[in-house]
Structures are given as C-alpha cells and as structure tokens.
Amino acid sequence: MSSSNRPGWNASSVVGPLGLIGILAAPTITLPAVAATSLAPSVQPPAAAAVDIQNEYVLGAGDRLKAEFFGVPEFSQDYQVLPNGSLNLPRVGGVTVAGMTLRQASAVIGNRYRRYLTRPLVTLSLVAGRPVNVAIAGEINRPGAYGMSSALLNGNSVNSVVVPTLTQLIKQAEGITQAADLAQVKITRRHATGTSVRQVNLWQLLRAGDASQDIRLQDGDSIYIPATANIDLAAARERTRTNISTNSNRPLRIAIVGEVNRPGPYTIFEGAQNADGRTATPNSIAPTITKALQISGGITQMADLRNIHVHRQTHNGQAQRIKVDFWELLKSGDVLQDLPLQDGDRIEIARASTPNKAELSDRAKASFSPDKIAVNVVGEVERPGSVSINPNAPLNEGLFAAGGFNKRARKRNVTLVRLEPDGTASKREIAIDFSKGRNEQTNPSLRDGDTIIVKRSGLAGVGDSLGILSAPITGAFSVLRLLGIVR
Known part of the structure; x- marks a missing residue:
C-alpha cells in the first residue's frame, strides 16, 4: 500500500500533491498581556516548500504527464491520468499509477514494456498538476468548496512543484474571522481505508514559524476552523496582523x-x-x-x-x-x-x-469623544442660539460663546436645563461668578444638548424675551415649555 493510502499523520508520512510534511509537536503558546500596536510588523506565514516531483509528488486522477520512451519517439507524448487512476498507453493499455511517485510509475511502466522493448527506459515528467478540490467551513469569511492547482517550478537542475497549503486555502476563502480558534484547526482526510482527523495549531506557524503546521492539502480534504470559547484581547489584535486574516479593505x-x-x-x-x-x-x-x-x-x-x-x-x-x-x-x-x-x-x-x-475632563480629551458639543443659549445674551464648544466645557464658556450678557440680562444667575436620554429633564439655578474656575456649584461642566436660559433683569420674565430668540432655538425652547421647565 502506498503511503498516500495509509490513514496516519505521522512525521514520516509523504502523501501526494496535497500531502503532509513532518509534523512537529509543540505546546500551545499563551501571549503575555502586552500591548500590540498597529505599528508592529505584519506576521507572515512562510512560503510553502516546493515538493521534489520525481520523489515526493504522488500521482492521481487528472494529472497530465509527458512520457518519454528512449528510442521509441512514436510512444513519447502527453498522457492524462484517468479517473480510475491509470494511464492508457500504446500496446500495453491501462497501467495504474495513482498513489505512486513519478519515479515509481516510470519503473512500473518500463517493466510492462519488457515484452515489447529490448531496453524499456521510460521517463515521466509532470506537465500539469491535477486540480485539488477541498472544502473549508467554520470561522472563515467565505466558507465553501474550492478548486486549487499546483504550480510547477523548473530550472537548470530543479524540477519541483509547489502544492496548495492550508494558509493558501484560507487566503483564497478571504481570511479567518475574529472569532477563529487558530489553535484547533481540524483537517479531515479521506483514505482508501476510511478517514483520519488531524488538529493543526496555526499559532505555532504564525508565532514560531513552524512551517509543518501549514499542511499540504490533498484532494478531498475538509477543513474546519472552530470559534474560540474565550476571547484573548492580545491574540485578537495579533490575529488581525497576519496575512490569513480578513482583508482590511473589506467593508x-x-x-x-x-x-x-x-x-x-x-x-x-x-x-x-x-x-x-x-x-x-x-x-x-x-x-x-x-x-x-x-x-x-x-x-x-x-x-x-x-x-x-x-x-x-x-x-x-x-x-x-x-x-x-x-x-x-x-x-x-x-x-x-x-x-x-x-x-x-x-x-x-x-x-x-x-x-x-x-x-x-480626561474623557473629554479622548480621541473617541466628540470634537465639539452643541449647547443652546437663550434669552438675554448678545448672540442667542446654538453654540459649539469643547466637550466638558464649563458653563461660563457657553455664555462667552454666545457673546456674553447683553444690557438687559439678569447677571446674578442663570437657569441650566438638561434633557436626559430617558426623557426626563432637570432644571437648576446657577449663581454666576466669573472669577471662579470649573466647579459644580457656580461653573458646572456642560453636556451636549444643554440649554442655558439668561433672564431679563427687573420684573420681566423669560417669556418677554422670546421674541429675540433665533429660529434654531425655537424648537428646543418649545420642548422645554411642554415639559413645564419654562412658561
């Protein structure tokens, strides 16, 4: 039985274009709780290693081969491995090659031609690798079935093939999600005698460069990436910097x-x-x-x-x-x-x-706080209306933004009206003292949507000053009337 038909995932296994390289057992690494900034270099899995075509690449249905018969040019041509795993060759007919390396298949074919040729010397080379059909599910952005192809590398003394790997499939499926548990990726592989399941720890690849975790895929493989049970904030940030994460220009x-x-x-x-x-x-x-x-x-x-x-x-x-x-x-x-x-x-x-x-004060300076807040200043100020001030600005700053008191203003105190998100409203009288800094009694911090009412001095009430209110404030002031805050 060829190695590709054995249900096992040991370090010495070499299976066909999507076969395994040796797996190094390693413990799971837990990141220390340190900040990983967006300026850190991106973590990149290593490139897939090339496979020696003659000695490692295992043939299967769909491979296209060139057979060269020494001294018999009429037999030398391209042949495709049929669905039953055989090559249909002149004179000898079908020869099963699935599960063999090119070197092994060359020897088997040469032996079949001994009855026809005095010196049957046959050399096989790979013209095009068969498509590899695999499936991936779980915490991946585009789960489903994928067809992948092998890439040939040819040089002066190199004849090798790069086969699809686990990380290449993940990238083709548009990357992992933020919920992916990279330490427990499961690969189910079919064999002639059944199936086997292998668990892969991609953190070993991403953190330690362990290329053995980037499994070479085989036709029919099924990959499942489970969701992590507990979110590790350090791992979550690190996950986004790998080239198997979601593409960052994805909406x-x-x-x-x-x-x-x-x-x-x-x-x-x-x-x-x-x-x-x-x-x-x-x-x-x-x-x-x-x-x-x-x-x-x-x-x-x-x-x-x-x-x-x-x-x-x-x-x-x-x-x-x-x-x-x-x-x-x-x-x-x-x-x-x-x-x-x-x-x-x-x-x-x-x-x-x-x-x-x-x-x-600290939170108002944060990048996730609004740049400005809007406060309504109505009544006896130079420029009544909505003013834009810094978050957490004190009441005095809101008055100054509206031009300060005009000549008719009652300058001893103002009314601060606050509409709460739950629909309730509060009203309080604030004694004005411009010599005081920010404090809750005479110069409290303002919130977005607050309304400052400056009354007219003398016997006239706020209602007498409504004529000077600008149009943008009319709606807000009407709400205050409905709530009974002003009359």
Whole structure:
C-alpha cells in the first residue's frame, strides 16, 4: 500500500500533491498581556516548500504527464491520468499509477514494456498538476468548496512543484474571522481505508514559524476552523496582523447603541478613501471600537467607559459577548482594550449610573469623544442660539460663546436645563461668578444638548424675551415649555 493510502499523520508520512510534511509537536503558546500596536510588523506565514516531483509528488486522477520512451519517439507524448487512476498507453493499455511517485510509475511502466522493448527506459515528467478540490467551513469569511492547482517550478537542475497549503486555502476563502480558534484547526482526510482527523495549531506557524503546521492539502480534504470559547484581547489584535486574516479593505457592517451621540448601523471602510468612499490604502489592522465610536459622533458624558460590550455572532450560531475597559485604554494606554471588529458586530456602550465628575475632563480629551458639543443659549445674551464648544466645557464658556450678557440680562444667575436620554429633564439655578474656575456649584461642566436660559433683569420674565430668540432655538425652547421647565 502506498503511503498516500495509509490513514496516519505521522512525521514520516509523504502523501501526494496535497500531502503532509513532518509534523512537529509543540505546546500551545499563551501571549503575555502586552500591548500590540498597529505599528508592529505584519506576521507572515512562510512560503510553502516546493515538493521534489520525481520523489515526493504522488500521482492521481487528472494529472497530465509527458512520457518519454528512449528510442521509441512514436510512444513519447502527453498522457492524462484517468479517473480510475491509470494511464492508457500504446500496446500495453491501462497501467495504474495513482498513489505512486513519478519515479515509481516510470519503473512500473518500463517493466510492462519488457515484452515489447529490448531496453524499456521510460521517463515521466509532470506537465500539469491535477486540480485539488477541498472544502473549508467554520470561522472563515467565505466558507465553501474550492478548486486549487499546483504550480510547477523548473530550472537548470530543479524540477519541483509547489502544492496548495492550508494558509493558501484560507487566503483564497478571504481570511479567518475574529472569532477563529487558530489553535484547533481540524483537517479531515479521506483514505482508501476510511478517514483520519488531524488538529493543526496555526499559532505555532504564525508565532514560531513552524512551517509543518501549514499542511499540504490533498484532494478531498475538509477543513474546519472552530470559534474560540474565550476571547484573548492580545491574540485578537495579533490575529488581525497576519496575512490569513480578513482583508482590511473589506467593508464592515456594524451597529453601535447606547451612550453615543449618533447610535445606529454603520458601514466602516478602513484606510485612505477614494472619491467613491472605498478604501485606496488599507491599514495593516482591522477597524477597532475607537473607529466605530468616532464615526458615531463620540461618546456622551453619561457613557460608562468601563462597561463596553461587543456582541459577536459566530458562524456556528453561538453568540459571544466581549467586555472591554476603555478607561484602561484612556489612562494607561492599554491598546488591547481597543478590540478589532468584524462584520456584524454590535457595540453596546452602557450608561453610568452616576457620572464620575473627576473623570469628565480626561474623557473629554479622548480621541473617541466628540470634537465639539452643541449647547443652546437663550434669552438675554448678545448672540442667542446654538453654540459649539469643547466637550466638558464649563458653563461660563457657553455664555462667552454666545457673546456674553447683553444690557438687559439678569447677571446674578442663570437657569441650566438638561434633557436626559430617558426623557426626563432637570432644571437648576446657577449663581454666576466669573472669577471662579470649573466647579459644580457656580461653573458646572456642560453636556451636549444643554440649554442655558439668561433672564431679563427687573420684573420681566423669560417669556418677554422670546421674541429675540433665533429660529434654531425655537424648537428646543418649545420642548422645554411642554415639559413645564419654562412658561
């Protein structure tokens, strides 16, 4: 029995164009919890090793061969291995060659011609390798069946073939998903006596350069990439920098809900954009949570940065819930918290029960906070209307942005109205003291959508000043009236 027909995956096995090279057993490596930045070099699997055609390439149905008969040019021509694994040759008819190397098949054919030729010297060479049909499923972007071909390498003294490998198939299937468990890739291989299953650890290939894990594929192989049970943030970031990950110019459709300024569905294109919005120069790493927060208008001041979850659906139907702590990213620079995203992810930003006022200034400076917030300033100011100020700016800055008090203003205090996301509203009187810095009593931090009402001095109420309000504020002011905040 040829080696290709033995159900085994030992280190000495050599099987046909999609055969195995020696497998080195190695323990699983666990990454230390260190930050892996997008500036790190991309991890590349090594190129597939060439196979010595004469001594390693195993023949099968579909291979096209050139047979040269020494001294008998009329027999020398191209032949194709038939579906039954044989070559139909002149005089001798069918000769089974499937499962043999070219050198072995040459010897068998020569022996069959002894009754016809005095010195039967036959040399076989590979003209074109047979197509290899394999299937891949699980955490891969385009699961399904694929046909792959071998590539011939010919030189002065080299006659070899590069056969398809596991990583080449993964790349052809548009890469792994973020949920893929690379340590437990399973390859099922059919043999004449049944099937065998081999588990491959692609982390050994990507981290240690163990080329034995990049299995040479064989016709009929089935590959399954399972979903990981636990998300390792370090491994998640490292996974995106390999050349078997999802192509980074692939559009990602995600949804973001909770404490962001513009929740909803989004399509993200990573890298520099062409005029049509598609990626021209993709980055080396997939879009991350930070990118999603930026395109959704940034977080609100009520966002709980320690309680962000990514909900991810795996290809086996199971849901993953991944928690990240953006406060660690903000304070200690732990970029591992900035999880790379994949198509279909839903990001949920929880609402803090009580915002930590000591942290508001730090979070306002973050790249995932909005660049500006809009505050309404109505009543007796020089330029009433909506003003754009920096996140977490104090109340005084909102007044200054509207030109400050006019001559009719009551300057002792103003009314701060805040509409909460749950539909409730709060109203408080703030005693104005421009000599004081930011503080909760006289100069509190503003939130997006806040309204500052400056009343008229004397006996006149706010209603007397409605005529000076600009059109953009009329809608917001009407909402305040409906809520009973102003009359």
